[in-house]
Amino acid sequence: MKADTITRIIRFSEDRDWDQFHTPANLAKSISIEANELLECFQWSDDNYDLEAVKDELADVIVYCVDMLDKLHLDADEIVNAKMAKNEAKYPVEKARGNATKYTRL
Amino acid sequence: MKADTITRIIRFSEDRDWDQFHTPANLAKSISIEANELLECFQWSDDNYDLEAVKDELADVIVYCVDMLDKLHLDADEIVNAKMAKNEAKYPVEKARGNATKYTRL
Amino acid sequence: MKADTITRIIRFSEDRDWDQFHTPANLAKSISIEANELLECFQWSDDNYDLEAVKDELADVIVYCVDMLDKLHLDADEIVNAKMAKNEAKYPVEKARGNATKYTRL
Amino acid sequence: MKADTITRIIRFSEDRDWDQFHTPANLAKSISIEANELLECFQWSDDNYDLEAVKDELADVIVYCVDMLDKLHLDADEIVNAKMAKNEAKYPVEKARGNATKYTRL
Numbered sequence: 001m002k003a004d005t006i007t008r009i010i011r012f013s014e015d016r017d018w019d020q021f022h023t024p025a026n027l028a029k030s031i032s033i034e035a036n037e038l039l040e041c042f043q044w045s046d047d048n049y050d051l052e053a054v055k056d057e058l059a060d061v062i063v064y065c066v067d068m069l070d071k072l073h074l075d076a077d078e079i080v081n082a083k084m085a086k087n088e089a090k091y092p093v094e095k096a097r098g099n100a101t102k103y104t105r106l
Numbered sequence: 107m108k109a110d111t112i113t114r115i116i117r118f119s120e121d122r123d124w125d126q127f128h129t130p131a132n133l134a135k136s137i138s139i140e141a142n143e144l145l146e147c148f149q150w151s152d153d154n155y156d157l158e159a160v161k162d163e164l165a166d167v168i169v170y171c172v173d174m175l176d177k178l179h180l181d182a183d184e185i186v187n188a189k190m191a192k193n194e195a196k197y198p199v200e201k202a203r204g205n206a207t208k209y210t211r212l
Numbered sequence: 213m214k215a216d217t218i219t220r221i222i223r224f225s226e227d228r229d230w231d232q233f234h235t236p237a238n239l240a241k242s243i244s245i246e247a248n249e250l251l252e253c254f255q256w257s258d259d260n261y262d263l264e265a266v267k268d269e270l271a272d273v274i275v276y277c278v279d280m281l282d283k284l285h286l287d288a289d290e291i292v293n294a295k296m297a298k299n300e301a302k303y304p305v306e307k308a309r310g311n312a313t314k315y316t317r318l
Numbered sequence: 319m320k321a322d323t324i325t326r327i328i329r330f331s332e333d334r335d336w337d338q339f340h341t342p343a344n345l346a347k348s349i350s351i352e353a354n355e356l357l358e359c360f361q362w363s364d365d366n367y368d369l370e371a372v373k374d375e376l377a378d379v380i381v382y383c384v385d386m387l388d389k390l391h392l393d394a395d396e397i398v399n400a401k402m403a404k405n406e407a408k409y410p411v412e413k414a415r416g417n418a419t420k421y422t423r424l
Binding site for chain 4: 213214217220221224227228229230232235236237238240241243244247248250251253254258259261263266267268270271272273274275277280281284286288289291292293294295296298299300303305308309310311
């Protein structure tokens with residue numbers, strides 16, 4: 001994501017003095033709440049979804065993730081690369097390839 | 107996020123032939139599931155959390171968001187800016203400033 | 213559910229002095245967390261699920277619902293009947309019958 | 319819960335021919351979605367919540383749990399007692415008493 005977009009997200013909260021509500025715990029709740037508004041787009045059908053609603057709800061999840069990164073002074077690339085290194089070690093290509101039981105009982 | 111990090115996320119699934127499992131509906135479920143592993147870090151206390159666990163779980167949420175953007179051919183900056191424009195119109199600074207009832211009944 | 217089962221749930225927390233952790237907010241988080249462990253049973257497939265895992269996770273959701281009813285001195289029959297009355301008024305049989313857009317845009 | 323209340327929940331779906339939408343996977347999504355509407359009551363504050371909204375949202379969670387029990391032909395007392403037996407063995411009173419690290423690293 002571009003620096004301008006991230007700045008816009010941070011400034012939105014600053015301008016409204018909402019940083020006081022953005023504790024890590026409240027942001028974790030908010031990410032889950034928005035993730036479930038996204039899930040609601042697929043509540044009764046996997047295929048018949050409203051793409052505009054999906055875009056709005058996915059954006060909301062991302063916005064709160066950016067707020068949480070900012071709040072905890074975390075770098076997205078750093079935490080994602082650290083986690084991807086764990087995932088790559090956990091699921092070796094030769095074992096995981098095309099395997100439906102991938103994440104659970106490999 | 108850097109292009110390299112995004113490529114690493116996409117290649118991780120491609121190398122394992124997991125794209126077949128990554129329907130938009132399954133990714134929406136996955137974002138919610140990971141969001142709740144993040145929430146679990148704050149289940150019994152708002153302040154006493156394991157930062158390393160928070161980093162791992164927040165990274166997992168972000169990874170599935172990147173997978174969903176890729177699956178639906180969406181641009182993060184584009185959908186986030188479109189949503190921020192709506193949020194800015196919905197919560198004018200003068201009305202929303204420091205207001206605890208911010209999102210709900212402004 | 214039988215009175216004995218409800219008593220067993222309540223006594224489990226009392227015996228461990230866990231009531232102090234069972235604030236309404238923490239129980240709401242716990243219900244969401246357990247609901248997502250249930251959802252995880254269906255993460256990659258709608259049909260190919262582990263019934264024993266589903267039973268355990270659904271039980272966990274119900275246990276925390278009972279804890280929350282107890283904490284807030286609510287009666288399950290009372291709140292469910294009050295909500296069903298609203299649902300019945302909101303979704304008249306003649307309009308809602310067999311309608312896939314049922315809950316959202318009826 | 320009384321047999322009458324359960325019957326009312328089941329008949330509500332039958333009368334609207336909604337059983338076709340109530341696959342176990344869709345019900346799992348629905349429980350998570352409603353659990354997060356309940357969580358939303360506590361999004362920005364643990365203490366300052368709307369009790370009427372909490373009652374409605376908790377009722378919605380319970381209603382979908384009843385739908386899932388019915389769909390899978392499960393008995394609430396049976397699955398809850400089986401899970402409570404596991405919990406009681408997992409968290410012995412003498413070790414778990416008043417322990418904040420209760421569920422995670424006992």
